[in-house]
Amino acid sequence: MFRPGETVLVAVSGGPDSVCLLDLLFRLREALGIRLCVAHLNHRLRGQASEADARFVARLSKKMDLPCEVGVCDVGALSRAEGRSPEDGARQARLRFLEEARRRVGASRIALGHTQSDQAETVLLRLLRGSGRGGLGAMRPVRDGVWVRPLLSVSREEVGRYLALRGLPFRRDATNRDVRFTRNRIRRDLLPRLRRDYNPDVEGVLARTASVLAEEEAWLEGVVQRAFVRARRPSPPGKIVLDVQRVLGYHLALQRRVIRRALAEAGCRGDALSFEVVDRVLSALNCPARTLRVSAEVGVRRASDALIFARPTPAFETPVRIPGRTAVPALGVVLTVCIHPASEVRASLRGAGPDEVFADLRAFAQGATIRNARKGDRFQPLGMAGTKRVSDLLADAKVPRLLRDSVPVLTGSGAIVWVVGHRLAHAARVTGQTRQVVHIQVKKRSKDIFYE
Structure with a gap:
């Protein structure tokens, strides 16, 4: 969970669980070979109580001679702006703050004070919401190599005994008693009933179930990944x-x-x-x-x-180097453009693949651009007497509707020269009067661009 020499950011709300976590890590820091930094976010949800929490954590950090990152966020306003519940808004704000603080102090781990009791509550909460195996796996001891929960096998009761034994002060959050929140009703009503009437060790059973499901989920993810890769085109x-x-x-x-x-x-x-x-x-x-x-x-x-x-392909319009290489990040491709004497490439014209084209250099007398196809775009396809809308060309080629915005057009002197991967413009064709030929290739991820 920890490696010698790394800095660990400890999330401390001031409540019993986080105070217990900080005290344990502080006492073990030399044995573990880690440096500690404290982080606290003032959510401004409880008025003066929130301010008192922040002062408490700052004093505790100073007493331990530990650096302390304190943030302030009006979670109520943020939740309303993002359309979240205050509970979810506070969680999202806290995660963002902790990640930003981790980067500022150069920490490689963020330690959270979740306990076995929190794990049991989470399993029940997600079960009531209809979660599948992944959700019921609940919280992991280590997530993404950054977020760690050292107390996940420790009950809230054990935390209380530790604090009493050590004589450690802590803060109480009055909102934890507010039964308007589902988690609080589970904590104060459902779990005590299950413990009293069904299984005294219900927290341990639920936590073990979460652990088993998480391990099975990790294995299943490998199965899913292989199936996804086989099915993906x-x-x-x-x-x-x-x-x-x-x-x-x-x-x-x-x-x-x-x-x-x-x-x-x-x-x-x-x-x-x-x-x-x-x-x-x-x-x-x-x-x-x-x-x-x-x-x-x-x-x-x-x-x-x-x-x-x-998802819609973002709008782009990129000048193309002739000759040269031009990256098109929106499509994940690179255009490679070369110029050849017509006499050298005439034999290659009929063998061109869908991701390359040969055109008369004169078509690009005023420069070249690659861009999204636009509504109303028309051009004269090679071999046709009249013009045709690009959208109709793609429909006739049976390019699925949701993929059509991924097919770009190459323009020369303001006119469409090539519907990339599909058809050259008649006016840009190589003729007997052509002296220099432009060879354009879509490279790197060229096979990923077009549906065939």
Whole structure:
């Protein structure tokens, strides 16, 4: 959990659990070979009591001769602005503050005072909300290699005995007795009933269950990752494309997990990863013509034998070096442009692949740009007598609707020269009068750009 020589940021609210944690780590710091720094966030939710908490933690840190990072946040205003409950808003503000403080002091770990009792409450809370195995695994002793919970196997009762034995003062948070909050009702009503009427060691049982589920979840994540990789097709940034038949061949439980992984990879968070959303996506497998909006930005649609999860491709317009290399971060590709005498490349014209094109240099007399296709864009495709809308060209090529904004256009002198990966403009073709030819290749992630 700790490595010698590292700095540990200890989150201290002033309550019994965090005071116990700080005292234990302070007494063990030399044996563990670690340096400590204290962090406290004043949430301004309890008026003068919040101010008193901050002063208490500052005095405690000074007494131990430890540096102390103190932050202030109007959690009430922040929660209203972000549409969160005060409880969730406080949690999010606290996590952000601790991560920022960790970077400021150069700490590699953030120690939290959660106990076995907190773990039991979390399991019950998530069970009542309908969480699956991942949620019921609850809190981990170590998360992301940064967040550590040294007291997760210690009960709140044991913490109380330790504080009494050491004669340590601490602060009481009156909101912990407010039964309007579900967690407090679980703590003050449900758990005592379960302990009294069903199992005196219910906290230990729930904590062990969480530990077992967390270990199994870690193993299952490997299974899910392999299934996801097998089902995934090449796709541009911001898009996830799954093979429908491959997904349908999985057990329903694995289907749900692969869908959830795809949603997360596409940028979904929070409610957009819920069981209800996952089941709606599974239903979309049988509705090929319907786009399912799962969040403000992410849409899901079945197109033939592909299930597509897509965020809009951000707008971009990038000048292209001729000759030279041009990076296009929005698509994760690099354009490589070379100029050749026409006599050297005529034999190569018919063998060009979908991710390269040969064009007359004169088409770029006033420069070149690569950009998103725009509504109303038209050009004259090679071999056609008239013009055609780019959107119609992509529809005819059976590019799924959710992937079309990933197909860029290359312009020369203000006109569309190439719908990248699809069709060259007739006016830019190499003819008998062409003296110099531009060879343009989409490299690196070129195979990921276009759906075929």
